[in-house]
Amino acid sequence: MSAGGKKQLSQTQAAWLLLTPFLLTYALFLVYPFLRGFWISLHDWNLLAVAFNPDAKEYVGLRNYERVMWGRNIAWGLFAAPLWQGTGLVGLVLSVALVLAGRLSRFNAIALGVISALLVLLPGFHPGEEGRWYDRRFWPTVGNTLVFVGLAVPGVTLSALVLAAAMNRETRAMGILRTLFFLSQVLSVTVVTLIWQIMFSPRQGLIANITETFGGTPINWLTDEQFAMAAIVIATIWWSLGIAMILFLAGLQDISKDIYEAAALDNAKGVKAFWYVTLPNLQRTITLVVVLQIILHFQVFGQSHLMTQGGPNDTTQVLVRYIYQTGFRDSELGRASAMAVFLFLIMGCFSIIQFIVGREK
Amino acid sequence: MSGVTLGNVIKRYGDVQVIHGVDLDIDDGEFCVFVGPSGCGKSTLLRMVAGLEETTSGKIQIGPRDVTRVDPAERGVAMVFQTYALYPHMTVEQNMGFGLKMTGHPAAEIRQKTAEASRILKLDDYLERKPAALSGGQRQRVAIGRAIVRGPEVFLFDEPLSNLDAELRVEMRVEISRLHKEIGATMIYVTHDQVEAMTLADKIVVLRLGRIEQVGAPLDLYRDPDNRFVAGFIGSPAMNFVGGRVENGAVHVPAFGGPVRPEVALPADGTAVTLGIRPEHAVIDRSGDGFTVELTEALGGVSYTYLTAGTGEKLIVEERGDERSTMGDTVGLRMEPHRLYLFDKDTEARIR
Numbered sequence: 001m002s003a004g005g006k007k008q009l010s011q012t013q014a015a016w017l018l019l020t021p022f023l024l025t026y027a028l029f030l031v032y033p034f035l036r037g038f039w040i041s042l043h044d045w046n047l048l049a050v051a052f053n054p055d056a057k058e059y060v061g062l063r064n065y066e067r068v069m070w071g072r073n074i075a076w077g078l079f080a081a082p083l084w085q086g087t088g089l090v091g092l093v094l095s096v097a098l099v100l101a102g103r104l105s106r107f108n109a110i111a112l113g114v115i116s117a118l119l120v121l122l123p124g125f126h127p128g129e130e131g132r133w134y135d136r137r138f139w140p141t142v143g144n145t146l147v148f149v150g151l152a153v154p155g156v157t158l159s160a161l162v163l164a165a166a167m168n169r170e171t172r173a174m175g176i177l178r179t180l181f182f183l184s185q186v187l188s189v190t191v192v193t194l195i196w197q198i199m200f201s202p203r204q205g206l207i208a209n210i211t212e213t214f215g216g217t218p219i220n221w222l223t224d225e226q227f228a229m230a231a232i233v234i235a236t237i238w239w240s241l242g243i244a245m246i247l248f249l250a251g252l253q254d255i256s257k258d259i260y261e262a263a264a265l266d267n268a269k270g271v272k273a274f275w276y277v278t279l280p281n282l283q284r285t286i287t288l289v290v291v292l293q294i295i296l297h298f299q300v301f302g303q304s305h306l307m308t309q310g311g312p313n314d315t316t317q318v319l320v321r322y323i324y325q326t327g328f329r330d331s332e333l334g335r336a337s338a339m340a341v342f343l344f345l346i347m348g349c350f351s352i353i354q355f356i357v358g359r360e361k
Numbered sequence: 362m363s364g365v366t367l368g369n370v371i372k373r374y375g376d377v378q379v380i381h382g383v384d385l386d387i388d389d390g391e392f393c394v395f396v397g398p399s400g401c402g403k404s405t406l407l408r409m410v411a412g413l414e415e416t417t418s419g420k421i422q423i424g425p426r427d428v429t430r431v432d433p434a435e436r437g438v439a440m441v442f443q444t445y446a447l448y449p450h451m452t453v454e455q456n457m458g459f460g461l462k463m464t465g466h467p468a469a470e471i472r473q474k475t476a477e478a479s480r481i482l483k484l485d486d487y488l489e490r491k492p493a494a495l496s497g498g499q500r501q502r503v504a505i506g507r508a509i510v511r512g513p514e515v516f517l518f519d520e521p522l523s524n525l526d527a528e529l530r531v532e533m534r535v536e537i538s539r540l541h542k543e544i545g546a547t548m549i550y551v552t553h554d555q556v557e558a559m560t561l562a563d564k565i566v567v568l569r570l571g572r573i574e575q576v577g578a579p580l581d582l583y584r585d586p587d588n589r590f591v592a593g594f595i596g597s598p599a600m601n602f603v604g605g606r607v608e609n610g611a612v613h614v615p616a617f618g619g620p621v622r623p624e625v626a627l628p629a630d631g632t633a634v635t636l637g638i639r640p641e642h643a644v645i646d647r648s649g650d651g652f653t654v655e656l657t658e659a660l661g662g663v664s665y666t667y668l669t670a671g672t673g674e675k676l677i678v679e680e681r682g683d684e685r686s687t688m689g690d691t692v693g694l695r696m697e698p699h700r701l702y703l704f705d706k707d708t709e710a711r712i713r
Contacts, residue, residue: 258446261413266460266511267434276459280450 034344041065041337048331057334064338068138073131081123088119111353137314137322138339145319147229148236148300153293155237156244157286163241164248165274178249185242189302196235197222197307222308228316232303239303240296244289251285252278284357291354295347319343363424363437363514364389364547365410370419372405372571379405380571382419387549387564389424392541395551396558397568397594403551404519406568410549411440411517423515434464436515439508443520445500447492453479453503454488460511471510478506481543482536498529505540518550522557534560555595559583567591589709592637592702598665600637601676604706607632612703616670617694618651623701625712634712637702640665640679645686649693652676654686668692 009017041064049056078085095112098104104112127133163181167174184192200221202208208218221231255278263273279286301320304310310317319339327336365387372380380402387393395403408414410421412433421429428436439460447456457478458471479485482502492500501521508516518537522530538561541548552558558565559579567574567582567590575587579595586592592600603616607627611620614636621636628634645666652668655675666686668676678694686692703712 256444256446258442258444259448261433262440262442262446262448262507263459264413264433265411265438265440266507267463268459269432269434272463276463277448280448283450 037337041341043334045334046331047333064334067134068338071127071133073128074125075128076124080126084123085120088116091116141317141319141322149297151233152236152297156240156293157289160241160244161248164245168252182242184239192239193306200231223312225312225315228308236303247289251282255281287357291350294350298347366422368420371417373417390545392548392563394558394562395566401568402571403568407517407519407551411438412436437513438515438517439511439513440517441504441508441521443523445504449492452489457506457510474510478509482506497525516546516548520551587711589704598640598677600639602635602637603674605634605636616672616674622698623703624699625703633706635704635706638696640677642700643678644695645678646693646695650691652692654688654690
């Protein structure tokens with residue numbers, strides 16, 4: 001370049017030049033839609049009306065947020081939701097106690113403390129006398145989503161960890177098994193839900209057949225309020241096991257063989273070695289998998305939409321499905337956007353946690 | 362405390378046999394070094410004693426106990442690995458106490474034993490650190506401490522100093538030697554470094570291709586090797602070898618341009634032999650001829666002169682004093698007949 005006396009790009013200029021295509025795409029398809037969504041959430045915005053007449057929207061400030069999350073005569077009490085708030089209080093006491101005992105790092109203590117405080121605070125809100133939520137379905141939907149995440153994330157993490165530990169061997173059979181377990185990951189949600197709808201079917205499903213073989217009465221998985229969420233969680237675990245398993249396998253292969261030999265001489269084999277050597281060395285991978293899964297599963301939509309249609313009686317209604325219905329069935333785009341911003345905040349928090357934990361040595 | 366006995370020990374991986382019937386007695390409290398080139402099976406043999414490799418056939422005894430099929434943790438051995446193999450998530454103190462914790466010893470006893478080990482190894486200032494915050498030498502100390510804490514009957518070292526720099530290696534070598542005197546336990550030590558072998562061992566076991574070539578005290582192996590391999594392996598720089606043939610009661614060596622008469626019982630005329638002479642036992646004769654000086658390495662106290670004979674065979678000669686050969690010189694060699702070693706060219710066995 002320099003030979004012919006041509007103008008040479010500095011390193012910074014070259015960097016910007018190479019980054020430009022990405023930055024443009026990023027701005028156009030992610031930053032702009034996000035800002036636009038936030039802007040929409042500040043308006044009373046009917047999808048159809050605005051489509052035909054761009055002026056048919058009205059700036060309403062934070063009214064949409066109030067309409068979604070708040071109500072009339074909302075009161076706060078320490079005993080409004082004893083189970084959640086009790087758990088939160090225990091968590092608060094525990095975080096203080098563990099810090100005093102020196103068993104918890106500062107970061108973990110703060111994380112536990114903040115989560116516990118939120119558990120005490122948020123479920124305490126409830127409609128007082130003569131009061132009611134403006135949107136009766138929003139908070140139960142958030143609750144359903146939390147329950148889904150709370151079941152699916154540990155489910156995926158634990159089963160992926162166990163599978164990875166069992167398959168961490170360099171044999172051909174293990175290679176085939178790994179591929180098989182990963183295969184479900186490449187299926188689309190439509191196929192996965194179809195497979196599991198058949199599996200769960202009380203007439204022809206595999207599970208029903210097995211139950212009948214052992215003399216039981218088949219469960220109506222998808223239409224029983226007690227089992228519908230469990231069914232969705234099971235299908236989800238089966239579907240998203242692969243990536244977590246691959247991450248764990250990578251983590252496991254990072255642990256040197258020598259350490260296991262030293263452990264064998266130190267009388268730590270099998271389960272003991274797993275507990276004292278494998279798990280502590282996988283801590284970072286576990287954190288990564290958990291946070292990735294949390295972010296992923298907060299956005300659950302397809303499983304609920306296709307398997308149970310949010311039912312029975314709204315027990316599997318989840319946040320993204322509610323946003324979708326509010327926006328595109330009820331045409332309340334402003335309110336739907338407000339909910340989407342709320343979801344964004346939740347996932348943003350977990351992304352930040354992931355970022356901080358990733359930096360910690 | 363106990364010795365270790367190997368009886369016709371064999372190791373096979375599928376069709377490939379790597380240890381071919383090893384018989385060995387290691388006495389109680391002895392420092393035994395397995396030495397040999399890469400792939401000779403020395404590490405495999407050590408790992409079989411540890412129980413980390415299964416023994417295909419034969420018998421391994423520690424003291425009076427047959428441990429051939431016993432779990433590694435129950436053999437009463439502790440091992441120090443080349444890569445240290447410390448638990449990265451534990452502090453120095455936890456690393457050293459882990460074995461006792463796993464066997465259910467009370468915390469007070471573990472603390473007392475780790476304190477004792479850290480005193481011996483001067484690790485007191487590092488007990489709360491994790492391995493990542495230690496230097497290579499310190500990590501190896503911790504690995505040794507972990508072995509000491511378990512109070513084993515036999516210590517096993519698998520090339521423990523290979524990952525250290527030269528200076529630390531000497532320091533740790535002295536330390537391991539001191540440790541052996543202080544503890545008095547049986548130790549088996551694997552290395553490919555013959556200086557470590559010579560300086561540490563009570564008994565050296567020279568291995569090649571899964572067989573024992575010779576067992577003996579370091580100086581016995583140096584003075585009286587059984588075969589050409591041991592003669593070449595022990596001693597630094599290695600012994601020089603030149604080809605020859607027995608003729609008329611003398612050994613005719615083309616490289617020397619004439620017959621030599623080593624003080625051994627010569628085989629029949631016509632036998633092809635290899636003549637061995639250590640670099641420190643040959644003397645350069647500046648007025649002689651027959652060899653060209655290729656290179657000299659001056660190390661201060663001694664220098665090594667690389668010679669090429671008329672036959673193309675190469676030799677190294679150690680010179681002391683200030684006078685040194687220069688490149689391109691033509692020189693001769695003198696040697697005392699009783700310093701010459703003679704080997705059968707085909708079987709490589711020593712002719713005594």
